[in-house]
Amino acid sequence: MNKLGFGFMRLPLTDPDDQTSIDIPRTEEMVDAFFQAGFTYCDTAWMYHKFMSEPTVGKVVVSRYPRDRFTIASKMPVFMIHSHEEGVQTFEAQKQKLGVEYFDYYLMHNMEYENYEKAKEYDMLSFLQEKKDAGEIRRLGFSCHDTADFLDKVLTECPYFEFVQLQINYLDWESDDVQSRKCYEVCMKHGKPVIVMEPVKGGTLANVPDPVRELLHSVHPDWSPASWALRFAASLPGVEIVLSGMSTLDQVRENVGFMKDMEPLTEEELKVLERAAAMIKGNIAVPCTGCRYCVEENTCPMNLSIPRYFALYNLARLHEESGAADEKAQYEEIVAQGFGRASECIGCRSCEAVCPQHILISERMQEASEALEG
Ligand code: SF4
Ligand code: SF4
Numbered sequence: 354m355n356k357l358g359f360g361f362m363r364l365p366l367t368d369p370d371d372q373t374s375i376d377i378p379r380t381e382e383m384v385d386a387f388f389q390a391g392f393t394y395c396d397t398a399w400m401y402h403k404f405m406s407e408p409t410v411g412k413v414v415v416s417r418y419p420r421d422r423f424t425i426a427s428k429m430p431v432f433m434i435h436s437h438e439e440g441v442q443t444f445e446a447q448k449q450k451l452g453v454e455y456f457d458y459y460l461m462h463n464m465e466y467e468n469y470e471k472a473k474e475y476d477m478l479s480f481l482q483e484k485k486d487a488g489e490i491r492r493l494g495f496s497c498h499d500t501a502d503f504l505d506k507v508l509t510e511c512p513y514f515e516f517v518q519l520q521i522n523y524l525d526w527e528s529d530d531v532q533s534r535k536c537y538e539v540c541m542k543h544g545k546p547v548i549v550m551e552p553v554k555g556g557t558l559a560n561v562p563d564p565v566r567e568l569l570h571s572v573h574p575d576w577s578p579a580s581w582a583l584r585f586a587a588s589l590p591g592v593e594i595v596l597s598g599m600s601t602l603d604q605v606r607e608n609v610g611f612m613k614d615m616e617p618l619t620e621e622e623l624k625v626l627e628r629a630a631a632m633i634k635g636n637i638a639v640p641c642t643g644c645r646y647c648v649e650e651n652t653c654p655m656n657l658s659i660p661r662y663f664a665l666y667n668l669a670r671l672h673e674e675s676g677a678a679d680e681k682a683q684y685e686e687i688v689a690q691g692f693g694r695a696s697e698c699i700g701c702r703s704c705e706a707v708c709p710q711h712i713l714i715s716e717r718m719q720e721a722s723e724a725l726e727g
Contacts, residue, residue, distance in 0.1 A: 355391055355392045355393070355612065355613060356587045356592065356593065356594055356595050356612060356615070357387075357392050357394070357583075357587075357594070357595060357597060357608055357609065357612040358392075358394035358395070358396050358426075358548070358594040358595060358596040358597065359383075359384070359387050359392070359394065359395050359396065359596075359597065359599060359605075360396045360550070360596040360597055360598035360599070361395060361396060361397040361401060361402075361406045361409060361410050361598075362396075362397075362398070362401040362402065362406060362598045362644075363598035363599070363600045363643075364376070364380050364402060364406070364409065364600065365379045365380060365383075365600055365601065370690060372402045372403045372405070372645075372649075373402060373403045373404075373405045375402060375405055375406075375409050377409070377412060377413060379601075379602065380409060380413050381413045381417070382602050383599060383601070383602050383605045384413050384414055384417075386602060386605045386606055386609065387599075387605050387609060388418065388422060388423070390609035390610075390613060391609075391613065392609060392612075392613075393422065393423050393424050394423075394424050394426065394458075394594050394596075395410055395414055395423055395424065395425055395426065396426045396427075396458075396548075396596050397409075397410045397425070397426070397427050397451070398427055398428040398430070398462055399427070399428065399429075399430040399433070399443065399447060399462070400430055400433065400649055400650065403649060407427060407447060407450040407451050408450045408451075410425065410451055411450055411451045411452040411453075415451055415452040415453055416452060420453075424457035424458065425451060425453055425456055425457050425458070426456065426457065426458035426459070426460065426548075427447050427451065427456055427458075427459060427460075428459070428460040428461070428462035428496065429443065429444065429459070429460070429461050429462055429472075429477060429481065430443065430462050431461055431462065431463075431468045431471055431472050431475075431477060432462070432463060432467075432468050432471070432650060432707070433650070434471075434475065434477075436475060437475045437476050437477065437480070440475055440477045440480060441480065444480075444484065448489070454489070455488055455489045455490065455491060456489065456490050456491065457491045457492065458491065458492050458494065458516070458548075459481065459484070459485075459490040459492070459493055459494075460493075460494045460495050460496050460518055461477070461478075461481070461494075461495035461496070462495075462496055463496055463497075463498060463709060464495040464496065464497045464499070464507060465497070465498060465499040465503065466499065466503060469503075469507060478511065481493055482513060492515045492516060493513065493514060493515055494514050494515055494516035494517055494518060494545075494548070495507070495514055495517060495518070496517070496518035496519075496548075496550065497517055497518070497519060497536065498520060498531075498709035498710075500532055500535075500536075501532045501535035501536045501538070501539050504517070504536050504539045504540070505539045505542075505543075508539065508540070508543040508545060509543075512543075514545065515545065515546075516545055516546045516547065516548060516593065517536075517540050517545050517546075517547055517548070518547070518548040518549075518550050518596075519533065519536050519537060519540065519547050519548070519549060519550065520533060520549075520550055520551045520642075520709070521533045521536075521537060521547070521549045521550075521551075521552065521586050521589070521592070522549075522551060522552050522553065522554045522558060522582055522585065522586060523558070523581075523582060523585040523626040523627075523629070523630050524554055524557065524558060524630050524633055524634070524640075525551075525554065525640075526630070527630075530640075530710070530711050531710070537589065537591075540591065541590075541591050546591055546592070546593045547589070547591055547592045547593065548592075548593060548594045548595075548596065549586040549587075549589075549592055549594065549595040549596060550596050551596075551642050551644075552582050552583050552585070552586040552587075552595050552596070552597065553579050553582045553583065553597070554582070554640070554642055555641065555642030555643035555644065556643065556664075557633070557637065557640075557642070557667070558578060558579065558581070558582035558633075559577070559578055559579035559582070560578075561578045561629070561633060562632065562633065562636045562671055564632055565578070565629045565632045565633055566578060568625065568628065568629055568632070569581055569625065569629060572622065572625050576611075577607065579604075579607075580607065580608075580611050581626065581629075583595055583597060583608065583611075583612065584611070584615060584617075584618055584622075585618060585623075585626055587612065587615055587617075588617035588618045588623075595612075636670065636671060637667055637670075638663075638666050638667050638670045638717070638720065638721075638724075639663040639666060639667060639712060639717045639720075639721070640710055640712065641659075641660055641663035641664065641667070641710065641712060642709075642710060643660045643663075643664060644660070644709060644710075645660055646707045646708060646709060647659045647660070647704035647705075647707055647708055647714060648660065648704075650707045651703050651704045651706070651707050652703075653693070653703070653704060654699065654701060654703075655693035655697045655698060655699060656691070656692055656693045657692060657693045657694075657695065657697070657698060657718065658687050658692040659704060659714060659718070661687055662684065662687075662695050662718065662721050662725065663712075663717070663721060665680045665683055665684050665721075665725060666680075666717075666720070666721035666724050666725060668680050669681070669724045669725060670724065673724070677724065677725075680724075680725060681725055681726075684725040684726075694722065694726065695718050695719075695721045695722035695725060695726065696719075696722035696726055698714075698715055698718040698719070698722070700715040701715070702714070702715050
C-alpha cells in the first residue's frame with residue numbers, strides 16, 4: 354500500500370488571511386498529481402479551513418473521480434457537539450458536504466479524556482458502530498493526542514476501534530508530553546494499525562536550523578529535511594498511512610516521488626535523526642504545530658493570532674543574534690490587520706484547553722511578546 358495520505362488542512366489560499374479562501378484550481382492540480390502517482394488517501398475534518406475542507410474535498414475529489422479511485426477519511430468533532438442528535442446531524446451533514454454515501458475511514462476526532470466521556474454520554478460510540486454495521490463507515494478509528502496510558506485504556510475498553518491516528522515524528526518520538534513512541538507501542542500491543550499525523554510537526558521539520566540542514570545534507574544531498582521526516586514515520590512497521598498537509602504542487606510532486614516504493618530508513622539513518630532531534634530541541638522555543646485549534650475551536654478574547662505569533666517567535670529565536678528584524682516586521686503587519694498584540698494576552702487560558710500539544714500558551718505568549726515587541 355502506498356503510505357502517503359493527503360491532508361486537506363493546509364491548502365493553498367487566495368487570501369492568506371482567510372482560511373476559507375481555498376484556491377480550487379491549484380488544489381485540483383495537486384489532487385491530480387497525487388492520484389496520478391497512484392495514491393488515494395484523502396484526510397479531512399469538520400472544522401478544517403473553517404468548515405470548508407470537507408466541501409472542498411467534495412468538489413476537487415468526489416465530484417471529479419470515480420468512487421473506487423479514492424479513499425476518504427473524516428472525523429466526528431465530538432468536542433463541538435452538545436447532544437446525540439447534534440452528533441447524528443453532523444454525521445449526515447458531513448456525507449452531504451463531501452457528496453459520499455460512505456466513509457472509507459471515520460474517526461472520533463481528538464479522543465482525550467473529556468471527549469471520550471462526552472462520546473459515551475451522548476452515545477456516539479454505539480452510533481458509529483451502527484453506522485459501521487450499516488456500511489456507512491468502512492473502518493472505524495480515532496485520533497489521539499493523549500497519553501499512552503489513556504490510549505491503552507480506550508483500546509482495552511473499545512476493542513472495536515480498528516485503527517488509531519497518532520502524532521508521530523522524529524522530534525516527538527521520545528517526548529514526555531507527546532509520547533509518540535509509547536503511544537505507537539500501545540497500538541502495536543493491541544494490534545491496531547497507525548495513521549500518522551504531524552510527521553513534519555507543522556513544518557518545523559521542514560524548516561530546520563542551518564546546522565541540522567547541513568547534517569542531513571551531508572548524508573543524503575538529494576533528500577530534503579521534510580522528506581527525512583516523512584521517511585521516518587513511514588519506516589515504522591504497522592504504520593499504514595503518513596499524512597502530509599500539502600500546500601503546493603511542488604510539495605505533492607516531491608512527496609509522491611520518494612514515497613512511492615520507499616525503502617525504510619536504515620539504523621545509521623535513524624541515528625542521524627536522533628542527532629538532528631537533539632539539535633532542533635535546543636532551538637525551538639514553542640512546539641506549536643500550527644494546527645489552529647486554539648483559534649478555530651476557541652475564541653481568544655483579545656483576538657491574538659496565536660499560531661502565527663508562535664511561528665514568528667520560533668524564527669525570531671533562530672535569528673536573535675541578527676536582531677530578528679524580519680520577524681518583528683511581519684509581526685507588526687499581522688497586528689496592523691486588527692489582531693491583538695502578544696503582550697495583550699490576559700492569561701484566560703481558554704486556548705490551552707484545546708491545544709493538542711499541551712502548550713502553556715499564556716506563559717509562552719509573554720515570551721513571544723518580549724521577542725517580537727522588545
Ligand atoms: S490565554 Fe491569552 S492567547 Fe489564550 S485565549 Fe486567553 S487571551 Fe487569548
Ligand atoms: S498553540 Fe497549540 S492549538 Fe494553537 S496552533 Fe499551536 S499547537 Fe495548535
